[in-house]
Amino acid sequence: MKNYSLFFALLFSICITAQTKKIDPTAILILDHMSDVIGELESCSFSLSSSFDSKDPDYGLIKKFITSDIIFSGPNKMLSHIEGNNGKKGFWYNGEQVAYYSYTENNYVLIEAPENTIATIDKLHFDYGIQFPAADFFYPAFTDDLLNDFQNIQYIGKVAIENEECFHIKAENDEMIVQYWVSNNAYRTPKKYLIIYKEKNNSHYEATFSNWQLNPKVPESIFEFTPPENAKKIKILAKKK
Amino acid sequence: MTSNKIIKNIKSIIFIFSLTVVLPLGMNAQRMGHSASRGGGGHSASRPSTSRPTTSRPSTSKPSTRPSTNNRSINGGHKKTTTRPSTRPSTNKATTNRPTTRPTTNNKTTNKRPTTNNKNKGNKIDNSKRNINIDNSKNININRNNTRVNASSRHYTRPPYRYGGHRYYCHRPYFYHPYRPFYWGPVWHPWGFFVATLATTAIIISIENQKYHFDSGVYYVSSDGGYTVVQAPVGATVKTLPKETEKVVVNDTTNNYYYGGAYYEKSDEGYTVVPATAGTIVPNLPEGGEEVKIGDITYVQFGDTYYQPIQVDGKNMYEIVEVKEDE
Known part of the structure; x- marks a missing residue:
């Protein structure tokens, strides 16, 4: 009898959770279109301008800004430059290793990398805490993941961002609200997104895309890192597993 | 059906349930929640515990409806593994059927945590106990x-x-x-530095059965017919x-x-x-x-x-x- 109770309790919780999801097919259609295009790209480049709330030990809550320029080419090439409060950094991924160079400190580390870009982004994040703004959009199962992780996904309507018409989509779960603005053009490129962290005093992370180039011709050599003069090779500590 | 058989069936269902719910959580740990991509120090490594819907996900796998054919794709192609909602839903019927078609593991491979992590190659630091970088x-x-x-x-x-x-x-x-x-x-030497002879001003200090020679702020131990500079011994x-x-x-x-x-x-x-x-x-x-x-x-x-x-x-x-x- 005890076993039956457990079974029905599980079944009940499954039904309850399933019923409380609100998924708008229009939103999914737009996001799928966006991910379809990204998945068909052989190369792309874009700039990203982001800002986020940060608790500074000296000044309390302040807004910080980051600008990034990112190039993807094929399944295993990436070049990323990120500049913000922690200085300017560059990441060269050539399919075998990542060179992580700090322009600010003129030092670099070399990290053995997996065979594709997404796995490499994951590795850098999990092993070294390195973050790549907007990487989520490039995960192949972007929409599926959204469907899995958010209880509500809604299409809100059209809105103009920087003179460009965009589809406005909102996703929400217990921890955060994410809003996406996807360009209403043939390619459905992401234009902007905003994350509100409910559990972190509603702090914001916001990022805007610009300078999209789809399938540009990118020379392979740009993904090879050549240490600048006097740059020092140092070690990097992996996070505890 | 005997009661033993019923209990066995229930156990199987619970087992499948745990697999389908728990396993994807582990595999999916690096994404959605956007942790890898948020950028900005304030949110580092702060991936929220994904409050993934606890809908059951049977292990019957169904191939993706759009096979990826583009080998040069920057991400291997968009993977759609779930049934999309076909109509604008009323509040409570949206995706009740969606998860049933999602394969448990397929198409996640590109996002799995790389298995090379334990190789401890490259320039990861060996955290094991070690002494100073003496020559x-x-x-x-x-x-x-x-x-x-x-x-x-x-x-x-x-x-x-x-x-x-x-x-x-x-x-x-x-x-x-x-x-x-x-x-x-000029009289100071870094750790690992070797000298053939010591100045007559050097004094001998014993700490825990180890004999040191101290001269002008530098500690030496005998080695290879000469003396090698070591760290100052505590005590x-x-x-x-x-x-x-x-x-x-x-x-x-x-x-x-x-x-x-x-x-x-x-x-x-x-x-x-x-x-x-x-x-x-x-x-x-x-x-x-x-x-x-x-x-x-x-x-x-x-x-x-x-x-x-x-x-x-x-x-x-x-x-x-x-x-x-x-x-």
Whole structure:
């Protein structure tokens, strides 16, 4: 009898959770279109301008800004430059290793990398805490993941961002609200997104895309890192597993 | 159906349920929640625990409706593994059928945590116990806990830098300047340095059955028919220190004397080598350290001692870091 109770309790919780999801097919259609295009790209480049709330030990809550320029080419090439409060950094991924160079400190580390870009982004994040703004959009199962992780996904309507018409989509779960603005053009490129962290005093992370180039011709050599003069090779500590 | 059979069936259902719910959580740990992509220090490694719907996901796998054919795709192609809602839903019927078509593991492979992580290749740091970076060619291996750090007695007003399950405490903010080993003059030698003979002024000190030769602020041990410079052994007491020795503040009531990377406490007998104390600020570091990037900060590491580059009144200096493990 005890076993039956457990079974029905599980079944009940499954039904309850399933019923409380609100998924708008229009939103999914737009996001799928966006991910379809990204998945068909052989190369792309874009700039990203982001800002986020940060608790500074000296000044309390302040807004910080980051600008990034990112190039993807094929399944295993990436070049990323990120500049913000922690200085300017560059990441060269050539399919075998990542060179992580700090322009600010003129030092670099070399990290053995997996065979594709997404796995490499994951590795850098999990092993070294390195973050790549907007990487989520490039995960192949972007929409599926959204469907899995958010209880509500809604299409809100059209809105103009920087003179460009965009589809406005909102996703929400217990921890955060994410809003996406996807360009209403043939390619459905992401234009902007905003994350509100409910559990972190509603702090914001916001990022805007610009300078999209789809399938540009990118020379392979740009993904090879050549240490600048006097740059020092140092070690990097992996996070505890 | 016997009751045993029923119980067996229920157990199977529960097992499948646990697989389909728990397994994807683990595999999916690096994404959605956007942790890899949020950018911005404030959110680092703060992936929310995904409150994934607890809908059951049977293990029957169905191939993706759009096979990926583009081998040059930047991400292997968009993977759609679930049935999309076909009509604009009313509030409660949206995706009840969606998860039933999602394969349990397919198409997740590109996002799995790489299996190469345990190789410990490349330039990951070996965190195992090790002594200082003494020139190993001299085969001197004396560990006197010289790189152990005593906790600071002063309260830290700044929050620690958190990384990889550790908290790195400092009183002053990080200010990077490149590590350039300092030389304390012609009679000073870095660890691992070999000399064939010693000056007649050298004295012998015994600590825990190890004989040291001390001369002009430098400690040697016999090796290969000569003498190799080693770290100052904790507990050794000497009468005098070189004139280049500097007084460094440990806390409101205690000072240390710093020379050649060693810390001394003054007593009636002379100067006794002590472990470094967190929060102590020193102007220079000797040879033997290595710069190591820990998250966004580049420390100088000597064994278990980490020094944070700082700036005091416009002058580049180092503060000894207090490292604590997260509970």
